Amino acid sequence: MALRILEYVRPKTLEEAFELLQNEGAEILGGTTYARLSSRTIKLAIDLQDVGISDIYEEDGYIVVGAMARLANMQFHDLIMNYANGYLYDAISYVWSVQLRNIATVGGTVVPKWGFSDFITAVLALSTEVEFYKAGRMKLEDFLENPTPRKDIMTKLLIKKEPRKASFKFMRNSVYDFSIVNAALSAKEEEGKLVDWRVAVGARPGVAALSRKAMEVLNEGYDDEHIERAVNAMKEELKFADDFRWSGEYRKEVAGVLVKKAIGEVIG
Amino acid sequence: MKIKVKVNGEWKEWEIDPSDYLLDVLRREGYLSVKRACDTGTCGACTVLVDGFPALSCSVLAATMDGHEITTAEGIADEMEEYIKALASEGAEQCGFCSPGLMVMVYALKKEIENGKVEKNEEAVKRYLIGNLCRCSGYLGQQRAIFKFLGVK
Numbered sequence: 001m002a003l004r005i006l007e008y009v010r011p012k013t014l015e016e017a018f019e020l021l022q023n024e025g026a027e028i029l030g031g032t033t034y035a036r037l038s039s040r041t042i043k044l045a046i047d048l049q050d051v052g053i054s055d056i057y058e059e060d061g062y063i064v065v066g067a068m069a070r071l072a073n074m075q076f077h078d079l080i081m082n083y084a085n086g087y088l089y090d091a092i093s094y095v096w097s098v099q100l101r102n103i104a105t106v107g108g109t110v111v112p113k114w115g116f117s118d119f120i121t122a123v124l125a126l127s128t129e130v131e132f133y134k135a136g137r138m139k140l141e142d143f144l145e146n147p148t149p150r151k152d153i154m155t156k157l158l159i160k161k162e163p164r165k166a167s168f169k170f171m172r173n174s175v176y177d178f179s180i181v182n183a184a185l186s187a188k189e190e191e192g193k194l195v196d197w198r199v200a201v202g203a204r205p206g207v208a209a210l211s212r213k214a215m216e217v218l219n220e221g222y223d224d225e226h227i228e229r230a231v232n233a234m235k236e237e238l239k240f241a242d243d244f245r246w247s248g249e250y251r252k253e254v255a256g257v258l259v260k261k262a263i264g265e266v267i268g
Numbered sequence: 269m270k271i272k273v274k275v276n277g278e279w280k281e282w283e284i285d286p287s288d289y290l291l292d293v294l295r296r297e298g299y300l301s302v303k304r305a306c307d308t309g310t311c312g313a314c315t316v317l318v319d320g321f322p323a324l325s326c327s328v329l330a331a332t333m334d335g336h337e338i339t340t341a342e343g344i345a346d347e348m349e350e351y352i353k354a355l356a357s358e359g360a361e362q363c364g365f366c367s368p369g370l371m372v373m374v375y376a377l378k379k380e381i382e383n384g385k386v387e388k389n390e391e392a393v394k395r396y397l398i399g400n401l402c403r404c405s406g407y408l409g410q411q412r413a414i415f416k417f418l419g420v421k
Contacts, residue, residue, distance in 0.1 A: 036289070098399055
């Protein structure tokens, strides 16, 4: 089992990278962490480290994270550490190990739509968008629910900087493992109320998805009765499947517990 | 293809295949502290510093390292003499296979604590080192040595 690369290039601009990508057998390299585990041949591997999409900054009310930013760069960036009471700092700190987070890139995590990802679940629970070089900007949920733009390059992840309270939960066999199921929630604080709830559940084992029905219920209210209804709505709406670790039925029950706990944390 | 990398402070020019991983190239060039164990990005035995930050050399393509700075355990051994002594005095070495990767991580952790990015307490230290597995499971000896070296009470 091995990854075979026939040719490696490091373009200097996005335009050059996009042109190279149009060649048959050309692929973008992310952080290369999971490529290690694959057995295939890449005719032309395109490394984006020099095209200028690694920075993290604030612009027009959004925290902008370049697709080539490492997860560790994002975790320790002041904009992230100070946003939503350090919610993303904390969620990212549970992604595998320090050494891996120094390699894995934001684009390399989001574009493949990894089902096991904690990161995708955590950012999906915020008002997040992604930007592609040609396809432009779209909501993260739209990107996840539709086919990936073909032969295109993700350039940015954009998190709307608004007053949100958020919580990320997971269940694992041990802390240093992949989540067997995870859940992330957030709500916007507006005039002393929590509005615009977002409920994301991942590792089902499919990629994270929003439970729009649960969000609808929580937007009506978040007393005990609404919380129960929201949890049940999430369990009915989202699909949970079996894999070698857990059954879909068990995942669904645990997801319900995680969502309930996360709602409690957001309400405070 | 050719790459230029600064290894332990010295620039090197190496001929590599685009499919080569950093771990394979470093070992081929004689940096034998960099160990191949799980080869899947899990155990941390292959940890090196890339531009000062710890990374898994088994999961980094060598081609992507052109122009970057790499530090292996050989490059920090002098600075880590006190840590090596602590390992010995706490009986923390068993087979020793995981020790170089762990030493690189402890070196990086010390810098992060000094920079205020990681707190100096038991939980933070354990969490930082979660990606370093010891196949002899000699964690308690290692823990004593690390806490002693870092001054964790």
